[in-house]
Amino acid sequence: MPLKNTRKLTAMALAGAASLALGACASIPGANVAPGSPITAEEAQLGAENHEAFVNEFGGAMTGPYARYVDQVGSNIAVQSGLATRPDAFEVTLLNSSVNNAFAVPGGYVYATRQLVNLMNNEAELAAVLGHEVGHVAARHSARRQQAAQRNQLLGLLGAVIGGAVLGSSDLANLSLQGSQLATLSYSRSQELEADQLGIQYLNRAGYDPNAMATLLASLAAQNQLDAQLQGRDNATIPEWASTHPDPASRVQNARQLAGGATGVVNRETFLSRIDGMIYGDDPEQGIIEGRQFIHPILRFSFTAPQGFYMVNGTRAVTINGDQGRAQLTVGPYNNNLDAYVRNVFSALGGEQQQLTPSSISRTTVNGLPAAYGTARVNNGQQQVDVTVFAYEFSSDTAYHFAAITPAGQAGVFNPLYQSMRRISANEAGSVVPRRIDVVTAGRGDTVRTMAGRMAYTDAQQARFRVLNGLGANDQLVPGREYKIVVRSN
Incomplete structure (x- = not known):
């Protein structure tokens, strides 16, 4: 992000x-x-x-x-x-x-x-x-x-x-x-x-x-x-x-x-x-994805994708994808007015060819953050869809927003996402350590299992290790040969 x-x-x-x-x-x-x-x-x-x-x-x-x-x-x-x-x-x-x-x-x-x-x-x-x-x-x-x-x-x-x-x-x-x-x-x-x-x-x-x-x-x-x-x-x-x-x-x-x-x-x-x-993987300066959680240690916020959705961290937005819809988190110019911010996002999404305005704008607070949101129903040429903008004020000149699109009537699928946005502490931000490639030499006693066990992941360690090193399902390590593992390191 x-x-x-x-x-x-x-x-x-x-x-x-x-x-x-x-x-x-x-x-x-x-x-x-x-x-x-x-x-x-x-x-x-x-x-x-x-x-x-x-x-x-x-x-x-x-x-x-x-x-x-x-x-x-x-x-x-x-x-x-x-x-x-x-x-x-x-x-x-x-x-x-x-x-x-x-x-x-x-x-x-x-x-x-x-x-x-x-x-x-x-x-x-x-x-x-x-x-x-x-x-x-x-x-x-x-x-x-x-x-x-x-x-x-x-x-x-x-x-x-x-x-x-x-x-x-x-x-x-x-x-x-x-x-x-x-x-x-x-x-x-x-x-x-x-x-x-x-x-x-x-x-x-x-x-x-x-x-x-x-x-x-x-x-x-x-x-x-x-x-x-x-x-x-x-x-x-x-x-x-x-x-x-x-x-x-x-x-x-x-x-x-x-x-x-x-x-x-x-x-x-x-x-x-x-x-x-x-x-x-992710550079902490751009935020990182850990399972269903996104953490940005520089901008100091975090949120969690709903069950069944997965995230992709892009340079200008974090995208949350699933069969029931898609959302993106990004940032826009902010002048200390959340209602105006939400309307401006809708206007930008609609562009010159179609006026896109929410039926209403509601105010709320999410984990201590002032927030505003609205939904508009439009036809995308194939079906009716709901477009939702949910924005958060982080300071008088900084706001972030989710823009989501779902089939009509299913906008609520992203409610857990919207409610998960929160600030993170300096300690939590400081605990974010990037993953890096570490080239190591296989010893005589090393196996795929032991080498993969050193990977900085809690899931699919062996599968990750094999793919990273171009190894097939039955390939074994060669003693004295160099391999890549992924470790945590500043």
Whole structure:
């Protein structure tokens, strides 16, 4: 959760392309550029203009040795694409995000989150992910995807799914999880496979083991499945709103075939030494999720998700997801008037195209915090839904609010969430310690069970350890070999 009072970028922007707001007749950088051609000045300008927004959206850029290592590997693999001849033509950014993600934008800007890097087990896998993203850029996939979406807009096929057109706000459209919007923006299966193929070509050219693409995809698929189990979801794929790269499991076998039995370097020991000590999971400065509890030691508050819901900590909001609805906690400008604050949030959610106002605003107190709330019933184009805003005053110039969307008549499902918001003490805030990667060497008496027992979790220790180290269900430890565990450490 952020410290800034800025609104979320739309799902469009997070997909790594320019916004559809360009208009039906606007020029799309890269749309008419042959795949594999060098970066154009127009593409470089587009990337530079959007770089800061992408960095801010994903927790900011990390600096220091971790970031320099990722930049070095990414720049060297990117050169293999032919988009540029010098590694310094690319800007590879390690993002301080606990979400497994990577993306690239035209102009030589490549991004990977620290959480995804922590999932990797060697340098070749790092090069594979970054090479895959560069492959999307080389093939001009974002421009072609955007061009296709723009054609659909001209044909009137997108209608209410673009940028929150139904309710006039991308924020509320994102809350309503309109799958057609996100499906429009995701890479197609053929584009994903082409990016895999190009990434493997780059691995071969750089001397890396091309099988690293398949092993990384397998680890990501295993992590998706584990996350689904831990969150109580039936679906083991990445939720569409969380990633522009769905279904890595379906691409594993294809990547193995593309590798064709070739071999190369993996640099496992070098990689592990370079990520040793990196923060794993949530950064306390952005708040942390512990089971169903969210704790922000800097902003000094905590709340608990209702039973059956799970949370995702984003850079600008904490999202609470479940079959019965979705809510987000974020912050807005506050001038010591809770009623006005709630009305302003509704107005922002409705946007210019639809007036969104609550039927009434009620005042209450939650754990000593002054609070106000209201609900509006609207049609999202598919059904009647209830939109609720529940706000809390923390000081004369600071307020936070939940914005929730549920099927009509079911707004009360989030009442336990609203009633759980509370301040935390300085002692409670000080007790929050981040998790970090610790690279350890297996001794002769070590087993998966004993090593996993050192993980800083109370549940699924062995499953977490296996996924983190790319181990199958029957794989055993090799004495003298290095493995990753997750520990508590300041």
